[in-house]
Amino acid sequence: MIMRRTPANEILIATDLGTQKMTVAVAEMAADGSLTLLGVGESSSAGMRKAEVTDFNHARAAARMALAEAERRTQAEISEVYLTLSGTHLSSRNESVRVATQAEDEHRVTEETLDDLNKLASNLPLNRDHAILHELLRGYSLDRGVASHHPLGVHTEQIEAHYHLVSGKRTRLQTAVQCVADQKIRVKGCTFSGYASGLAVLGEEARNRGTVVVDLGAGVTDVTVWRDDAVVHSVVHGVGGDHLSQDLSIGLEIPYARAEKLKREAGSLVLDPSEKDEKISLAREISFDGKTFYKEAMVQILQSRTAEILEIIRDDLEAQNLWGAVEADVVITGGGARIRGLARLASEILPRPVRIGRARDFLGEQGDLERPELATVLGTLKYAAECERREAGQTQGWRKIQKSLGRMVSAMRFLA
Amino acid sequence: MKSIHTQTQQVAILGVGGTGAAVLDNLAVACEGEHQTVAIDTDALALRGTVAAKKILVAPERVHGMGTGGEWELLDGLSLEEGESLDPILGGLSTAIVVFSACGGTGSALAAGLIKRLKKQKTEVVVMAVSPFAFEGSRKKDRATRCLHEVRKLADVVLVFSNERLLETSMAKDLREAQRGLDRALARTAHGLVHVMSRDGLVHLGVGELKEAVGSGADAVGMLENAWTGVAEAAGEGREEAVIEAVCEDILLEDGRAWKDGNRVLVSVITGPETSLNDFHGLLEKLRSRLPVDLPISAGAAVDPEKSESISITLLVTRRGEDSVLPKLEELSRPAESSTEEVEPVASKGRRKKKYMAAQGELEFDRTPSRFVHSSPTVRGAEDLDRPTFQRKGIVLRG
Numbered sequence: 043m044i045m046r047r048t049p050a051n052e053i054l055i056a057t058d059l060g061t062q063k064m065t066v067a068v069a070e071m072a073a074d075g076s077l078t079l080l081g082v083g084e085s086s087s088a089g090m091r092k093a094e095v096t097d098f099n100h101a102r103a104a105a106r107m108a109l110a111e112a113e114r115r116t117q118a119e120i121s122e123v124y125l126t127l128s129g130t131h132l133s134s135r136n137e138s139v140r141v142a143t144q145a146e147d148e149h150r151v152t153e154e155t156l157d158d159l160n161k162l163a164s165n166l167p168l169n170r171d172h173a174i175l176h177e178l179l180r181g182y183s184l185d186r187g188v189a190s191h192h193p194l195g196v197h198t199e200q201i202e203a204h205y206h207l208v209s210g211k212r213t214r215l216q217t218a219v220q221c222v223a224d225q226k227i228r229v230k231g232c233t234f235s236g237y238a239s240g241l242a243v244l245g246e247e248a249r250n251r252g253t254v255v256v257d258l259g260a261g262v263t264d265v266t267v268w269r270d271d272a273v274v275h276s277v278v279h280g281v282g283g284d285h286l287s288q289d290l291s292i293g294l295e296i297p298y299a300r301a302e303k304l305k306r307e308a309g310s311l312v313l314d315p316s317e318k319d320e321k322i323s324l325a326r327e328i329s330f331d332g333k334t335f336y337k338e339a340m341v342q343i344l345q346s347r348t349a350e351i352l353e354i355i356r357d358d359l360e361a362q363n364l365w366g367a368v369e370a371d372v373v374i375t376g377g378g379a380r381i382r383g384l385a386r387l388a389s390e391i392l393p394r395p396v397r398i399g400r401a402r403d404f405l406g407e408q409g410d411l412e413r414p415e416l417a418t419v420l421g422t423l424k425y426a427a428e429c430e431r432r433e434a435g436q437t438q439g440w441r442k443i444q445k446s447l448g449r450m451v452s453a454m455r456f457l458a
Numbered sequence: 459m460k461s462i463h464t465q466t467q468q469v470a471i472l473g474v475g476g477t478g479a480a481v482l483d484n485l486a487v488a489c490e491g492e493h494q495t496v497a498i499d500t501d502a503l504a505l506r507g508t509v510a511a512k513k514i515l516v517a518p519e520r521v522h523g524m525g526t527g528g529e530w531e532l533l534d535g536l537s538l539e540e541g542e543s544l545d546p547i548l549g550g551l552s553t554a555i556v557v558f559s560a561c562g563g564t565g566s567a568l569a570a571g572l573i574k575r576l577k578k579q580k581t582e583v584v585v586m587a588v589s590p591f592a593f594e595g596s597r598k599k600d601r602a603t604r605c606l607h608e609v610r611k612l613a614d615v616v617l618v619f620s621n622e623r624l625l626e627t628s629m630a631k632d633l634r635e636a637q638r639g640l641d642r643a644l645a646r647t648a649h650g651l652v653h654v655m656s657r658d659g660l661v662h663l664g665v666g667e668l669k670e671a672v673g674s675g676a677d678a679v680g681m682l683e684n685a686w687t688g689v690a691e692a693a694g695e696g697r698e699e700a701v702i703e704a705v706c707e708d709i710l711l712e713d714g715r716a717w718k719d720g721n722r723v724l725v726s727v728i729t730g731p732e733t734s735l736n737d738f739h740g741l742l743e744k745l746r747s748r749l750p751v752d753l754p755i756s757a758g759a760a761v762d763p764e765k766s767e768s769i770s771i772t773l774l775v776t777r778r779g780e781d782s783v784l785p786k787l788e789e790l791s792r793p794a795e796s797s798t799e800e801v802e803p804v805a806s807k808g809r810r811k812k813k814y815m816a817a818q819g820e821l822e823f824d825r826t827p828s829r830f831v832h833s834s835p836t837v838r839g840a841e842d843l844d845r846p847t848f849q850r851k852g853i854v855l856r857g
Contacts, residue, residue, distance in 0.1 A: 091833035130834055280836030281843050288829050289846040293855055298829065339855040346847040354838065 052430055053080075053118050056422035057109070058126040058235065059218055061090045061261030061284055062302075062377065064104050066112030066120070067419040069404070071427050078406040079423075082416060083112025092280050093128040093235070093261040095217045105221045122228040124426040126418050127175065127218055128235040128262055130280040131211040136180070139163050140202040151184075151193045151201055159203040166207065173212040175234055180204040180272040191271070206273045208234045233425045235418045236264030236276050239375045242421030243399035244268060251370040254394065256355060257418060258378025260284050265355055269367045279354055283378045286347050293343040296333050300324055304340070305381070311348055312383035313341045348384065352391040368394055375399040375417035469652045470494040470551050474558040474572060475565030476501070476525075477588055477641065479508040481557045484638075484645035491762070493652060496547055498538070498572065500564045501525030502835045502842070512547050515837065516568060523837030528563045536564075538571035548575065553582045553655055553665060555648050560609075560618070561590040562601040569605065573612040582665040583613040584651065586644055589682040591621045591633075602682060610675060615668040617776065618676075619644065620683035626713035643710055646689040650726035650772030654758030661738060663726060663758025671722040671756055676779035679719055684777040686716030693768035702745050705771045717751045720775035725757040730766035733759070745771075 052071040058064065066083040085108040089100030113120050139162035143149040163177045182190045184198040193201060219229045239257040240249070249268045257264040260283040267275040283305070291301035308322065317337050326332035359365055372394050374384065379398045388396040401411040401420040410416055471493055473482040479497045486493075486509040497510035502523030505513040515523060517536055526532040538544065548554070554576050558565030569585070576583050587606060590598040610616050624636035654663040676684055688708030692700035711717075725745065727738065738759050746755060753775070830836075836843040841850055848855060 091830060092836070094833065096832045130836065280834065284829065285844070285847075289848060292846050293848055336856045339857055342853055342855055343846070343848050346851060346853055350843075350847045 054423050054426040054430065055112070055118065055120050055123045056126065056238075056419045056426055057105070057123045057222060058419040058422065059090065059093075059095075059101065059105060059221060060087055060259060060418075061093055061282065063087050063260070063415075064108035065416065065419045066108050066123070067410075067416065067423055068112060068116040068118045068120075069406075069423045069427075071430060075427060075431060077404050077423060077427055079404045079410060079420070080118065080406060081112070081116035082410050082419070083108060083110075083115045085111050091261060091284070092130060092282070093259065093278070094131070094214055095221060098217060098221070102221045102224050106225050109222075109225055109227065120227060122230045123222060124231045124233065124422050124429070125219060125222060125229050126235045126238055126422045127210065127215060127232050128259070128264055128278055129210065129214060130262060130278050131214050132175065132208060132234060132276075132278050133169075133172070133210070134206060134208045134276045136204065136206055136274065137163065137166050138183075138202050138204045139166070140200055142200045143198055149197050149199055151196050151198060153194065155201060156194070156203075159201065163203065163205045163207075166205075168207075168209050171211055171213070172209040173215055174207060174209050175215065175232060176206070176208040176237060178206040178208070178237070178273050180206055180274060181270060206276065208237070208276060231426065231429050233422055234264070234276065235259070235422075236266040236278065237273060238419075238421030238425055239264065239399070239417040240266045240268055240273065240421065241424040242401040242417040243373050243375055245402060246271065248370050248373070252368040253370040254355075254359065254368055254372045254392075255399070256372060256374045256376075256388075258282060258351070258374060258376035258384075259418070260377055263351055263355070263376075263378075265358070267359065267364050267368065274367065275359070275362060275364055277358060279351065279358075281347075281351050281354070283376075285351075286344055286378070286381075289343045289347050290340065294333065294335050294339065296324060297330055300327075300330065305344070308337075308340070309344055310337075310341055310382040311345050311387045313338055344381065345387065348378075348381070348387060349391060352388055356392055365393055371395040371397055373397055373399040375414045377415035379414035468494070468551055469553040469555065469655050470496060470548075471555045471557065471648050471652065472496045472498060472572065473508075473510065474498045474556060474568050475563050476504060477559035477561075477563075478557045478565055479504055479510065480638075480641040481586075481644045481648065482510045483508055484642045485649060489646055489649035491649075491653075493649070498568060499525070500532075500536075502837045506831075506835055514544060514547070516564070518837050518839055518841075523835060526564050526567070528561075533562075533564070533567040536567040536571075538568050538575060540575075544575070548579065548581070551576070551579075551581045553584065555584045555586060555651060556613070557586045557644060557648060559588045559590075560602040560605040561588065561594070561621075562598050562605075566601060566605040570608045570612060573609060577612055584615040584665060584668060585609055585613045585617065586648060586685075587616065587618050588640065588644070589618050589620045589622070591625065599682070606676075606681065614665050615672050616676075617668075617672065617685035617774070618680070618683055619685050619687065622683070623686070623710060623713065623715065626715070627709050639709065643687050643689055643708075647687045647772050647774060650689065650728065650770070651774075653728050653760035653762070654726045661735070661757060661759045663724065663756060667756045667758070668724065671724050671774075671776045671778060673778040676777075680777040680779045683715075683719070684779060686711055686720060686775040688716075688773040688775075689771070691768060691770035697767075697769050698741055698744060701769050701771050702741075702748050705745075705773045706748050706750075708773070711773070711775070714750070716775040717749075720777050721753060722776045722778055723749065723753045723755045724774040724776065725755060726772040726774070727757065727759040727769065728762050728765060729759060729769045731761050731763050732766060733761070733769075741769075745773075 054069050054071055056067045064085050064087050068080045069077045071077055088104040089097030095101045109120055139159055141158045181204050182193045183202040222229050240255040249271045252269040255266045262282050263279045265277050266273050287302040287305050291298045320337040321334050322337050323334040372392050385396050399414055399417055401417055473479050482495045482497055495510040496512040497508045498514045499505050500516050500521050502515055521532055558569045560566050573583050589602045688705045688711040690701050690704035742757055830844040
């Protein structure tokens, strides 16, 4: 049976073109906004490195297989998707824009005032070859002092809106979108994977108190810092699980595919005293003679690379003076979070408590929520729900239609 | 002209910035034989793509291996004057040919510091610089003039080739292709110079002869262009006549500017071991009679055992200039980049320009695993993070 959209329920589909895996998640959004996870389709990735398309034909073919697999598993007809994007070409910065309120409105903040701020933010200058991916609102300041998240109707001489802008190289964003669009599937919206992971695993309290979300993906590591229910910092580091597998492959002199399998099945960052002299034997295969090595060597390789990634994250946030804003903890998601001993190693290196993230606020299949590697695609479903809710508000008047369309368009400027 | 010379000198070609790397790549493609080459750049991706034997990534902590894109804020104060990583690479060089573009990018910013460093260790320095097109505006021209002024105070020989020459050639319709042609010509010129300077050979041509041909300064004409080059190779029967004809008609000499503004000619000949000193003199006489104007000629010849049936000539026309006629820098318009100082004259008074000693590290790109070879390199500090951590940190694996 092919599930189609009805007025009562909305089928949302999120696609994550990952470096190791292409994942498609399907959820049903009820009228009250709750999401029921219907299923997840996964297939091996190809033509991707560091979360970017390096071989278009292979990446496109892999996307086609992942989408077909998702259709098969969820019985949903996929005609439009929300897409997750990442890569080291992404950059972010915080910006503020300010307008004065009108005397004719008795200096009250109106919807038009907020629209004006949004328009100003949309026109903030970017690098010539960049396109905006997100203009994430961080909050408002009234008369250069009082902070507010809901300023509508408040009296103030002037109002300042603070945004976290995420942009990326236009051509690279377009190439990723094209991989999906070539399957005759409309890309309805795009989101930064780090932002999506945060949406998946953080509750309101964590977002307010200050939390760091680290998504240890295969190609890259996304880091977002949340504070006061908004993203205040985001960065993509060009190292990830692929580097761990590669290091194993070189250090242990085994094929890359075997190294990847070894990392998934037996990868560990800790070595118990009883394992000190333990050896691992990889069976002989076609074009591989087999290999035996000390488990300690494997741990040395994985530990040195993982510690380095965590130190990069620590130093970057230290340089930005952001650790002070983090009152809660560090949440780790992504496939890299599965490696044994990660939370312990991260707790030793990072100055805040560390936990492995679990997606939340989904009904339906709960087993998939436990998988940290699905945080990005599940978070993209939440982002999609947010966009759909905003779009649904259009029916409440032409003013809202304009506003909503403006936001949607500005959020996907590079899709044009 | 000195007589038979058999001493072998260590001559390296250092390519700085994008133009430097392009010349080194052309050297590898178009010129046979081994060259000691070093590419120095702020752009890790460009370095990864070049074929130079040694690759030095500069200022990774400032630009993170992304290059400067000619941005003044990133280039301001960059210097290679100090830092230990370059010492083992530059040490022991008797002569260095430094190739860069003086058009305001990484090459312009780093060249002077590099030359200072080479001179400090008593290396003779020959600069091959490229100056900008006139249509690129006065800002670039001023930057080039300042850069070359500084470089002329430091280097033994400064040869400046102008991009402008390309506009006068039949390649002008496609300037990118024309620039590739100039890169190739510079590579072959450097190749010719290295041979006559370093090889066991017939007649040695050294930095002294080059210095004599170029002088220590430049007049108004030669400030942004004092060298023109033509390169040709011929093999088989009648090769002498063929190579002379071809070199005189080289596309970069075709507009006649070299013969109008140049006042010296340097010739580098690479030929087979059967060529005698008399043959060489005969060749020079033929060349002299073919040149459109009568100019003093200095020549060097190197023997390449593998070139018994062929001959190649590099013709370098130069304009000699003296220090005394150098234009005064103060007469140049101030660069637009320092406009902030003009806006805030009080604040800028007495402020000393901060020199930024750029970190430099040799990146062992050749050992970069192929898995990431087609992706943007991940560089932090001077480290290529695409290489295994345990290797970079020297961790000995239990085995």
